[in-house]
Amino acid sequence: MNAHAHADEHFAGSNKLFISIWVWLVVLTLLEIFLAYKPMSIHIMLTILIGLSVIKAALIVAYFMHLKFERLSLILTIVPMLVVCILLLFVFFPDSYRSIGLRYQFKEPKPVAPASVEEL
């Protein structure tokens, strides 16, 4: 019983694990900075950056914020509703694409990246 109480109090995860998580976070950040200077369409860039950010956020929440080691009921209370609420905010995007067409008459498609990007 005593050992069990001690296990509850102990902050799971070794310093080695935390350092490796930190290394991953730094490497993913460097990858993002590298990608900033790669010519690519804004939609591909955005998808990759958001993907990397979600991975980084998940690493921070799971290990640094210790959520991986908490009770499943706590995880289920916090995470799904947050994800659903954030995704619901995406309902505004169709309107933003509509409103630019209402305000401006573009002879050519709206430039989505600097003109020097060749593939556009």
Next chain:
Amino acid sequence: MSTEARADFFPSADWEGGALPYRVGHRKLGMWLFIVSDSLTFSALLIGYSYLRASNVWPTPFPFYPSIVFASVMTFCLLSSSLTMVFGVSASSKGDKAKARKWILATIFFGAAFVVLHLIEWNHLIHEGMRPFFLPEHWVQVFTTTDGVPPSPLFGATFFTITGLHMFHVATGVIYLAVVAARVKKLKHEDVEISGLYWHFVDLVWMFVFPLIYIMSVDVGGHLAGH
């Protein structure tokens, strides 16, 4: 299913009072709920920014130096501060309060460095002529489309609002951690862990602000270089 097995599977006693159903104290649960609501605040701001960006001609004015170099070093500071905070919480869980205090002070150092660097970076942009509701004249010239549509002046509004609110969170966190460091010997371990939760959350928000605000606004072609 026997009655005993059922009681195991549905531990109703958890919800009848006198127990901690989530196995965390009420303060820690409160911090988690605050983090959820604050996540929604930042999500709404970032989505509002994305809305404006998708419905306007948007400038991409940030040069490699100073903007991206500063933002990258700031990211490194915040990531490192999270690591030192984890070490602090880990030391606190083992009852080594003196060591915990040292690591929390290191966290405060990195957090303060972040705020100072960010203010210098703001200062660069303000000197350039960027304001919440209008852009520097040479940015407008460079980023106006061939159809004559000018870039949105709201660039500054979204930038200063989102990075400003984040900077406010970092500054608040530095003060919070200073209080925790000063009182660490009187505090329970869980209270130290709660301050860590807040600090990591501030780091987490920056993981979205940095790519969306900075990386997505890089002046890749060097259009402003000659101006």
